[in-house]
Amino acid sequence: MTKLSRRFFLQTIGAAVASTVVGCTSKPILPVQGSAKRHIRLAFYTDIHARKEWDTPEALAMAAASINAQHPDIVLGGGDYITDGFQSSVATVAHRWDAYMKMHNNIQATLFPAIGNHDLVAALPEDGTPAAEDPRAIYLQKMGLARTYYAFDTLGYHFIVLDSVEVTGGKYKYRGFISPAQMEWLKQDLAALKSDTPIVVITHVPLVTAFYNVTQGVEFKPRPNRVIVNNKEVLELFSQHNLILVLQGHLHVKERYQWGNTTFITGGAVCGKWWRRGNWYKTKPGYNLITLNDNHVEWEYVEYGWQPRRP
Ligand SMILES: [Fe+2]
Known part of the structure; x- marks a missing residue:
């Protein structure tokens, strides 16, 4: 992110989000250069799982350079920027944040992040250290x-970034869930939109996926921490709106699914198979390049060339 765009980001998104919290509905309009209205090139990268081992900081530098070489109008982040924040202490993951922030700061276009389950820090620590009062504080x-969670407009598109993680404890520790407060905010946000405004949603945990149908069979029920459990209620909020694209992470597979006028893309992973050698269900380390032209979605999964070295 350039100095100018970072300053702009902090001032506009930060201020807009802060003002939305206290009830103001104004949203920033970003002065993105390069593409005509209703035409935009996005890079979407997800599931980085930054750490220091296995030369992975080198991979992150390669991924950032590859994204920058595409000259996207904006960049979207799908979450899980670091490894295992959820069950670790703040001190344990500090160096992983350092590794990730090098990549983050190297991205030249304005970057809009969504949170992943690994990005909560000390939600339920397993080393005896106390749980964080707000496990999202370090991420924020x-x-x-x-x-x-927040929304912004650019080049005729409305972007909605969701927080899809709810800490539950118990067997699964968390679940994919859009909170009641977020649902209320979403209703208000959509009420201010024209019904034909094209909308893009970014969420870490998938709203819709065929991954389990294909890999486990159609009768398999995914665990509650694999998918958003209230996905139907969330999607119903969009029934009178023009939801053209949902960008998702979490599963590390590349997948495109069309339901009605909505395209769902699960965006693989920068870390591929958690930095292990080989592919994860035919998905190599990569990110997504997406071109939107009015309501039309073009998608390419870009492998940036990293050969994993995890023993
Ligand atoms: Fe995840």
């Missing part, structure tokens, strides 16, 4: 955000 501070 690193990203320069006042809130994990």
